[in-house]
Amino acid sequence: EVQILETGGGLVKPGGSLRLSCATSGFNFNDYFMHWVRQAPGNGLEWVAEVRNKNNNYATYYAASVKGRFTISRDDSKSSVYLQVSSLRAEDTAIYYCSRLEGDILAPFDYWGQGVMVTVSS
């Protein structure tokens, strides 16, 4: 059974940092690209970041809104992906979801974690 579990959220002051973790099991982690997608309260979904697999040189990509402030990484030995979020702003307040995607341009986000809340407030 595919399982995805995010941890590390919380309340942080503007300008602060957090490290979000996403632990996975039940599938061959090495085959998948991993993504973070966020959802501000009452709003829609926004793609945040992607890290590809070893075969794709662990390439990383970011939304323009977070580039330079967020860093995505993965540890294949732990089947885990991470999102270091820094220089946080009020508009970064959201539920952050971790999701997997098979490396294909027509592939969807087929499994999602339950999400972790990040609140940026003074």
Add this chain to the structure above:
Amino acid sequence: DTVLTQSPALAVSPGERVTISCRASESVSTGMHWYQQKPGQQPKLLIYGASNLESGVPARFSGSGSGTDFTLTIDPVEADDTATYFCQQSWNDPNTFGAGTKLELK
């Protein structure tokens, strides 16, 4: 970025047929996917590649379209289908989502 436009809300009666539309600002070929999200839950994949039913999803759900115009159809609608439905394209970078269509049952 590719903008996906969805109508904000729909209200239908159980047993009826409902179509939810998603229009892309540029062609996404068949790289369109549909998700259902209920309050307090993560999104759930319903349709991938514009028209392929995800395993375990009831056959009441179907998808169609290519290029810029896509449709999610639920027929017949059941009370449990009350949710917000999002489209998402993976053809153009970056991945983008529609704002969602909230489906309410009368």
